[in-house]
Structure formats: C-alpha cells, structure tokens
Amino acid sequence: MKSNYKPIFTIAIVSITVIVSLFVAYQISGSLFGKSRVIYLADYGGLTVESLKKFELWRLVVSQLIHVHQKHMIYNALSIAFLCSIIERKIGFWYVFFIWLFAGGIGTVFSTQFGTTPWNTGSGASQAALGFAGFGLFLFLFKFKRDYLLLCAVIFSILPAMYLDIKTTGYPKPGHSLSFAFGILMAAYFFFQQFKRSQSIEKS
Template identity: 35%
Template sequence: MSQSKKRSNTSWKPWLSLSTGLALLTAAVSFCVAYAATSSPFGTVPMRLLRTYGGVTTEDLAKLEIWRLATAQLIHAKQAHMMLNAIRLLLLGNLLERRVGRTVTLLLWLVAGGAATAISPLLVAWPFDVGTGASQANFAFAGSALVLRLTGQLRGTVAWPVIALALLPGLTLDLWHVGHPKLGHVAGLIFGVVSGGLLMRPERL
C-alpha cells in the first residue's frame, strides 16, 4: 500500500464528508416540510402535498423542472422512514465516498438517485404518483457498493452489513405492502450496479 493511500485512510473524517451532509440535509428538509404541512416535525405529510414541497412527477419533468430530481430526494411522507433513510445515507454513503470520492458520490446521488426517484411514480395511481424520498439513492449506493465489494474494489468487513441494511429492509417492505419490489427501488439498484461496474479500476500497489 502506498504512503498516499495510507494517509488517505487515516485522514478520513466522516463527519466532514458529503454523505454526512446529505444525511443531515435530508433530515432537516424533511422535518421542515413535515412541520409546514402538519404543524409537527414528525407529522405524516399527505401525498397530495408532497409535490408542492418538491416532489417529482412526469408532468414536472415535461416542464423541465429538473431541480425536482434533487428536492424530491429530501422530502418524505413519513418521518420514521426518513430517519432510517438518513442513517443509510450516512453509513453507506460514507463507505462508498471513501472509495470513490466526493464528486462521484454526489453524481450518484443526483443522477442515479434522481432518475430512479423520477421513475418511481410511473404506473402508480393518484395521489401516490409523486416521486419522493432517499430510498432510491440508497439503492443506487448499495448497487455500486455491492459490485465494488464483490470485485474486491471495496474492502472491510463492515461493507456487507451496511449493504444489507440498505437493501433488505426496503425489499422486505416492498414485498409486504405491494407484493413486488417497487419500480424506483429496482431502477436505483440497476443504476447503482451499472455505476459500480464503471467505477472499477485496477488497484495500485
């Protein structure tokens, strides 16, 4: 292992990372939206209001309201779900960011997570046809981390539990509530796996 890689590993500060910032921003925005909509930061936001606060629909994208690809990932109907998503962003995002860097992690969140969030309301009936939440980005992160871990590009025993935390609860809830994995989750995972393949590189001695 090179001296530069050793320095990189020892100087890593997760509390200063992009992923930590995304997790905190998600919590702050979602709590604020819940308070504005329900007068309680822990309130459940009615689905019909989520679009008003930045959720995304196909109609919005047709109007080129591309900014919703970011804002939609920050808001949640249920704040307990949001807190679980924020924890996943914190853990999985930092694991991935340490390997691929801040810029790539941001692009994964914005492009893969945003695209999967936009896909998530397809074939969904009103008023649930609004894409929101950090779940899609978490699935994208998990897909990338899974490929990198399986190919030896991402190391450490903590990787498997963190990847499992990102994938298993979401898939279990999908099967419990709707009987199949949700479209947005599948899209996020596929985008993540493809991204993970593109991110592979030979290890330097």
C-alpha cells in the first residue's frame, strides 16, 4: 500500500464504536460512562441466539458497537485503532472489513453460548480486536518479520484482554479464542492469495 494511504475504515469504525457505545450507556444508565447492564443491551442491538433465529442479522454489526463497561470500550477502541490502522495500510480496506465483520460477528455469536438468559447477550468490540490480533500476529511471523510496530500493536491487543479473561473466568473466553483463530485463518488465506499472485506474475 502507499505510505500516504489513509485508514478510512479504521477511523470510521473506531469513531462509530465510541459514539454508539457512549450513547447506549447514557440511555441505560443516565451517564456517558455508566455501566450498560447486560439485561438491557438486547434492546439496543445486543446479540442473542433468539434474535438470530428471527433473522435479525443487523445485530451482528450493532452488537460490536455497544459495551457493558465503557472503560472496556475505550481499550477495545484503542486496540483496534492501533492495530487495524497498521493492517489496513498494509492490506487495504476489504480485508479489514471482513475481519471486523466475520471475526467479530462469529466470536460474538459463540460467546452467547456460555451464559444463561438474559445474561447471554453478545456485545463488544473485543472479539474483532482479537481477530485483528490473530491476523496481525500471522503477518508478523510470516510476512512482516521486522515490523516491530505491528508486533507491539498485537501485544497491546492480546495481553490485557487475556489478563482480564483469566482474571474474571480463569481461562481465555471462548469467543475471544475463536475470533483470534479466525483472524489467523484469514491471514493464512491472505498469505496464500499473495503467494498465488506472485507465482502468476513470475510465470507471465
């Protein structure tokens, strides 16, 4: 990518996440930085299995914008801003969009399987952040081995998230783990496509 490429998707999704999450927090708690109780999040786009059975697919997007704790939202937003801006400059808009949509969406759906109603409402951008972390780690290991800024961004996204998971549940949350693995798979696909393209150029 060109050095002057602007990470438009990163800027947009981080801005929208902050605005929507603060708005929902205010609607639920009366404070921009108040706690948005899980039992109310389904009314604002939180994801449940029942909602998917009704084909409310829009929740796959909106659920990633809302959070229970706004401090957690700020950390997620910073993680995506730091890591996704680097990745988007390297690979462009479409891959980062699909990572955010599918790694985030699938991880959020999976996370709803480990709670009881009404506390099994999926929400938050941490699944997408871990998807980007998996993608970024693969890129660092196999394509951009000396890009230590990318490595720092990956570590910034992974370590605090894993610490909070282990502190609260004793193990990495399944939704986070699945999103991380999905990000790695998407990076492997990206790497394979790059390899095929380089091979075709050499043959031509």
